[in-house]
Amino acid sequence: MNILDFSTLYTDNESCITHFRKEREKEGIVCKRCSCxxxxxxxxxxxxxxxxxxxxxxxKSGTIMEDSKFSLLDWYKAICLITFSKKGISAKELQRQFDRKWYKSTWLLFHKIRKAMGNRDSIYQLKGSIELDDAYITVETTEKEKKKQKAGRGTVTHSSITVMAESTKLENIETGKRSSHCGYYKMKVTESQKSTEVNEIVEKLVDSQTIVFTDKSTSYVDIEKYVEAHYTELSSNETTKTTLKWVHVAISNAKRTFNGIYHKINAKYLQNYLDEFCYKLNRRYFGKRLFDRLVVAVAQNLVAN
Ligand SMILES: [Zn+2]
Incomplete structure (x- = not known):
């Protein structure tokens, strides 16, 4: 579906209700009072x-739209704009497209959709062979958070993230040359890069039968306890192009995307931005089906999760 299809299919709130009802019934309605x-x-x-x-x-009840004053048609329009722009769209731009006065409510709606993207991806664990590395994203902290963290005078700081990519190594039978192909990605904000925190992330987000490749950082000393095998290589310019190629491609793409769209990213909401980035990256071949998939993610019942 493209924007033209959208404007023919979803002309009013009623047409959105008919569609959303079907999607929610596929997911299953759970009674809040008796769980029936x-x-x-x-x-x-x-x-x-x-x-x-x-x-x-x-x-809308029981989904991320619960308590929202926006009509279902507004939500559908937002999902449409989010999925049809390849890179992404800022809440400011969304507000302009919506012709809304209140930036804050559009901004909130947008973050709720990002949360739904994150919830959907959290169902799946990464499998096979995986590249894992850390990175830093430029963010801003609010005055209150700054005091808590005792950060310097400036508001600009960096948040550390752990990035993982499924990476399959293939060998060309004729040339014997090895190349790697990427699958699904995950990115998680970390307080520090302490091994205990990285271990927790690996245990939760990665299947125990996987093989993990990292550099020799001390953050990764215990990873082998949680996976089938763990291989390390000294970090160099070469590893970023070979063993850890896909995590590095994703990190630089994420940075470029964020710089291009957002004026600033508040540290508190960085995970939501990463969730949107990974959700789209993981569905990069979905094309026009992305809209329908995101409606399904939004229809997900919060009670059941
Ligand atoms: Zn009931």
Whole structure:
């Protein structure tokens, strides 16, 4: 679907409700009061009613849209703009497209969609062979956070992140030359690069049957406890082009993307920006289907997760 398809399919709130109802029913409606999964649809109210306790669930309730004053059509428009721009779009630009007065509410809507992207990707663990490295992203901290961290005078600082990429090594039978191909990515904000923190990330986000490649940093000394095998190489210009090629490609792309779109990134919300970046990167071949996939992510029931 492209923007033209969108404007034909979703002309009003009703058409969005019809579509979103179908998507939510595929995910399953869970009653907040009694956890029952059987519901009737009340078309006059655009609500589901629990077959067991008669509790009603609105079209947005139980999803990230709950409590939002934006109409479903507004949410669909936002999802459309987010998925159709390859790199991304700032909340300021979204506000301009929406012709809205309130930057804050558009900004919040945008972060909620990013959260849904992160939630969706958190279902999957990385598998096979994986490149892992750390990086620093330029961010801003607020006055309050600055005091807490006792950071210097400037507001600009750097947040450390752990980046992982599935990387399959293939050998060309004729030339014997080896090359690597990338799969899924994950990026996580870390407080420090202490080994305990990296271990936690690996244990949670990576399948225990994987092979992990890193440099010889002390942050990675215990990784082998959580995976099938761990190989290290001394960090050099060469490793960034070979063993750790894909994490480095992703890191520089992320930095370029963030610099190009956002005026500044608040440290507190960096994970949301990384989630959007990885969500799109992991679905880089989805093309027009990305819109529908993101609607599914937004329809995900918060109670069930
Ligand atoms: Zn119920």
């Amino acid at each position: 999964k059987d519901h009737y649809w009340l078309s006059s109210k655009n609500q589901w009613q629990c077959k067991s306790c008669r509790f009603r669930t609105t079209i």
